[in-house]
Amino acid sequence: MTTRAAPILEARQVRKSFGPVEVLHGVDFSLRPGEVHALVGENGAGKSTLMKCLTGYQPVSGGEIALDGEPVTFASSDEAENRGIVLIHQEFNLAEQLSAEANIFLGREVKKGFFLDWKHMRRRASELLAELATPVDTRRPVSSLSVSQKQMVEIAKALARNARVLVMDEPTAVLTTREAKVLFEQIERLKAEGVAILYTSHKLDEISRVADEVTVLRDGSFISNRPASETDADRMARDMVGREMSDLFPQKTAPRAEAPALEVSGFSVPGYAEEISFKLAKGEVLGFAGLVGAGRTELMEGIMGLRENSGTVRRDGKDIRIASPRDAVGHGLSYLTEDRKGRGLLLKYGLRENLTLLGLDRFSRLIVDETAEKKALEDAIQRFDIRAASREGPVGNLSGGNQQKLLLAKTMLVDPEIVILDEPTRGIDIGTKQQIYRFIHDLAEEGRAVIVISSEMSEVIGLCHRVVVMRSGRITGELSGDAITEEAIVRRAMGLESEPLEEVA
Amino acid sequence: MTSANAESPPAKSKTRSAPRFDLHVWGPVIALVALVLFGMSLNDQFLSAGNVTNVLARSSFIGIIAVGATFVITIGGLDLSVGSMSAFLAGLTIIVLNAMVPSLGISWVTIIFGMLACLALGLSAGFLNGILITVGRIEAFIVTLGTLGIFRSLVIWLADGGTLSLNFELREVYRPVYYGGIFGIAWPIIVFALVAILGEIAMRKTAYGRHAAAIGSNDQVARYSAIPVERVRLVTYMLQGMLVGVATIMYVPRLGSASSTTGLLWELEAIAAVIIGGTVLKGGFGRVWGTVIGVLILSLIDNILNLTDLVSPYLNGAIQGVIIILAVVLQRGRKGAA
Numbered sequence: 001m002t003t004r005a006a007p008i009l010e011a012r013q014v015r016k017s018f019g020p021v022e023v024l025h026g027v028d029f030s031l032r033p034g035e036v037h038a039l040v041g042e043n044g045a046g047k048s049t050l051m052k053c054l055t056g057y058q059p060v061s062g063g064e065i066a067l068d069g070e071p072v073t074f075a076s077s078d079e080a081e082n083r084g085i086v087l088i089h090q091e092f093n094l095a096e097q098l099s100a101e102a103n104i105f106l107g108r109e110v111k112k113g114f115f116l117d118w119k120h121m122r123r124r125a126s127e128l129l130a131e132l133a134t135p136v137d138t139r140r141p142v143s144s145l146s147v148s149q150k151q152m153v154e155i156a157k158a159l160a161r162n163a164r165v166l167v168m169d170e171p172t173a174v175l176t177t178r179e180a181k182v183l184f185e186q187i188e189r190l191k192a193e194g195v196a197i198l199y200t201s202h203k204l205d206e207i208s209r210v211a212d213e214v215t216v217l218r219d220g221s222f223i224s225n226r227p228a229s230e231t232d233a234d235r236m237a238r239d240m241v242g243r244e245m246s247d248l249f250p251q252k253t254a255p256r257a258e259a260p261a262l263e264v265s266g267f268s269v270p271g272y273a274e275e276i277s278f279k280l281a282k283g284e285v286l287g288f289a290g291l292v293g294a295g296r297t298e299l300m301e302g303i304m305g306l307r308e309n310s311g312t313v314r315r316d317g318k319d320i321r322i323a324s325p326r327d328a329v330g331h332g333l334s335y336l337t338e339d340r341k342g343r344g345l346l347l348k349y350g351l352r353e354n355l356t357l358l359g360l361d362r363f364s365r366l367i368v369d370e371t372a373e374k375k376a377l378e379d380a381i382q383r384f385d386i387r388a389a390s391r392e393g394p395v396g397n398l399s400g401g402n403q404q405k406l407l408l409a410k411t412m413l414v415d416p417e418i419v420i421l422d423e424p425t426r427g428i429d430i431g432t433k434q435q436i437y438r439f440i441h442d443l444a445e446e447g448r449a450v451i452v453i454s455s456e457m458s459e460v461i462g463l464c465h466r467v468v469v470m471r472s473g474r475i476t477g478e479l480s481g482d483a484i485t486e487e488a489i490v491r492r493a494m495g496l497e498s499e500p501l502e503e504v505a
Numbered sequence: 506m507t508s509a510n511a512e513s514p515p516a517k518s519k520t521r522s523a524p525r526f527d528l529h530v531w532g533p534v535i536a537l538v539a540l541v542l543f544g545m546s547l548n549d550q551f552l553s554a555g556n557v558t559n560v561l562a563r564s565s566f567i568g569i570i571a572v573g574a575t576f577v578i579t580i581g582g583l584d585l586s587v588g589s590m591s592a593f594l595a596g597l598t599i600i601v602l603n604a605m606v607p608s609l610g611i612s613w614v615t616i617i618f619g620m621l622a623c624l625a626l627g628l629s630a631g632f633l634n635g636i637l638i639t640v641g642r643i644e645a646f647i648v649t650l651g652t653l654g655i656f657r658s659l660v661i662w663l664a665d666g667g668t669l670s671l672n673f674e675l676r677e678v679y680r681p682v683y684y685g686g687i688f689g690i691a692w693p694i695i696v697f698a699l700v701a702i703l704g705e706i707a708m709r710k711t712a713y714g715r716h717a718a719a720i721g722s723n724d725q726v727a728r729y730s731a732i733p734v735e736r737v738r739l740v741t742y743m744l745q746g747m748l749v750g751v752a753t754i755m756y757v758p759r760l761g762s763a764s765s766t767t768g769l770l771w772e773l774e775a776i777a778a779v780i781i782g783g784t785v786l787k788g789g790f791g792r793v794w795g796t797v798i799g800v801l802i803l804s805l806i807d808n809i810l811n812l813t814d815l816v817s818p819y820l821n822g823a824i825q826g827v828i829i830i831l832a833v834v835l836q837r838g839r840k841g842a843a
């Protein structure tokens with residue numbers, strides 16, 4: 001190898017804690033001019049946190065960030081940007097109603113006396129976009145641009161700030177294959193100009209193509225660092241997983257081998273899931289694995305009548321039609337959303353109002369029976385071990401774990417026979433996770449059919465009798481029994497093994 | 506270890522938020538009591554039966570409408586059209602009543618048909634607002650700003666720029682609905698009280714009220730909780746329309762006419778009363794009894810200024826404005842705590 005340039009931006013033994021929880025345990029990472037360094041890991045491995053530490057969005061709790069070899073502390077992302085370090089968010093940070101040129105110079109407008117020098121900014125914006133092979137009219141509002149054009153505006157914005165380091169958070173997640181190709185060409189060009197690029201993606205094949213160097217994180221720790229030429233998608237996948245199984249999970253008990261309680265066939269949610277078919281028996285825990293954005297949540301929301309859908313759903317062998325969440329609940333289905341704060345709980349309201357919101361008709365004829373509600377709350381607090389200092393206080397003040405237990409109690413209050421749990425342990429501590437695993441296990445023991453969507457491999461493996469793997473809105477595999485391994489799941493989730501194969505335990 | 510951690514944040518906020526919440530609840534009540542005491546000290550006629558009846562009866566139109574507005578605002582909506590709607594309903598009701606005189610004569614039967622027509626028209630007007638907002642997916646502000654103009658313009662057109670007057674003899678029959686009463690209490694006050702009590706029960710004790718608050722608080726949570734969000738919204742605008750109808754039924758016998766100035770700016774008074782009463786303008790929390798207090802506060806200010814020469818009655822609007830802004834400042838204090 002030729003001699004490499006000295007790193008522009010480095011993380012040296014960086015640690016980061018949120019409250020008492022440490023999420024980065026001393027990570028080393030460096031970016032060199034003219035190179036693309038890919039950062040890979042599962043969800044929750046600490047990629048985003050590391051990126052935010054590098055770009056001034058979050059201060060480090062330990063270790064240091066070094067710029068040109070000198071330790072620095074960025075007070076804000078603005079300060080990092082002034083030093084030429086720019087993070088491009090996955091969800092773009094553009095003012096939709098403003099023109100492309102206004103966005104490119106947002107906060108750094110060029111002035112002539114008192115007035116904005118539009119002429120200059122327009123010329124410069126056009127030049128930048130032309131260099132990026134995106135010759136759009138810079139006067140057009142950003143809202144009228146396509147997703148890839150918006151991304152190029154983001155990059156142009158970064159370049160207008162003389163970026164030396166570009167941090168790209170899953171830039172291709174929202175792009176079509178053709179749009180991604182344009183992006184890769186531009187990345188090559190930026191490399192040639194000496195820009196250092198940090199690149200993250202869940203698409204490992206893409207990383208092999210784009211990156212010069214690959215660093216793998218797992219559970220907030222540094223796992224490996226290799227030149228891209230010495231690693232491949234399989235190797236990366238192995239590094240990403242390979243966690244030991246602990247005794248977090250209750251012993252699985254065999255499902256009652258009965259006729260399926262739920263059969264879904266040829267089910268589609270336009271734009272998210274295509275031709276999905278699966279079966280679910282009473283007492284069974286069925287996992288849905290895949291990457292974020294694989295369409296699992298949208299599929300379940302479709303089944304619950306929360307999204308437009310088509311296809312057949314059968315309950316106990318009978319065709320049913322679900323047009324609204326109310327229909328779904330009527331047919332014995334209940335869904336726990338992954339978005340606890342945005343879709344699950346009314347954060348300003350107390351425990352009682354939240355608990356009974358889904359099953360309120362069970363507590364009311366003409367008037368809501370508050371006594372019965374209070375009793376139900378007592379029962380739920382007992383059963384799900386919800387710890388709250390005040391029952392009347394807003395649930396927004398509860399810890400994530402207690403919120404989740406309350407949400408689970410709310411979901412179970414309609415006594416569903418089919419329970420769909422979407423990321424049931426997201427953002428909660430390990431102790432509560434274990435409790436929730438126990439609840440899920442008990443639900444199955446009671447003879448309910450349970451679906452668990454999870455992006456945590458260990459959870460899927462530890463809890464589920466069978467696992468369906470999805471990728472890009474389609475089922476890419478189904479595993480059961482001993483065939484459920486992290487590697488098998490990751491390979492299917494990443495699309496390395498795409499033919500659906502039925503394995504019998 | 507983790508559980509101890511989990512418990513500490515709510516414990517902290519409980520001690521902190523409780524006193525502020527109380528101030529927020531009692532603020533409007535204290536303001537009302539202060540106004541009453543102030544009024545008593547300025548004029549000994551203030552608490553006379555005549556004056557009290559006058560204040561209450563005149564507040565009842567805005568009050569009945571404001572109870573509906575409490576629900577609309579609680580679901581996170583807004584209805585700017587209520588004042589114009591009331592004028593429009595008054596105009597149509599008068600036309601219907603006059604048209605029925607030849608066939609049904611001067612009788613209560615005619616009046617009752619007129620009342621039913623007024624209610625039905627109110628429901629339809631509310632339905633129109635609601636359907637445009639829910640099915641048409643147009644912002645409530647825009648829809649009701651539009652219908653505000655439409656209703657107002659229609660009544661002016663119906664009156665041909667002048668005044669629509671109720672048949673004189675029929676008016677004599679209808680008169681007691683506003684001027685009469687039972688046990689010395691005027692009918693408008695009784696109806697207002699009934700509407701307020703039923704409204705308070707609906708808000709506080711029924712599934713509908715809970716759903717309305719949930720929708721205003723976070724309509725996604727409501728949707729994911731199997732609440733038929735759009736239907737509840739539609740029903741709420743219809744409820745508002747119907748209550749405008751009720752208020753109009755009480756209003757028509759008062760003057761026996763409808764013109765371009767009927768119900769002018771009622772929507773703003775209703776919204777002001779709702780906000781003063783502690784309902785959150787962004788939705789998610791409504792308090793019907795608070796609205797009643799808000800209505801009373803606004804009428805009392807008007808009344809006190811008219812009874813005394815302390816401040817020019819022309820400054821009424823300015824004082825009401827200050828009170829509205831103060832009420833919102835208090836509301837913000839509560840949000841900070843939550």
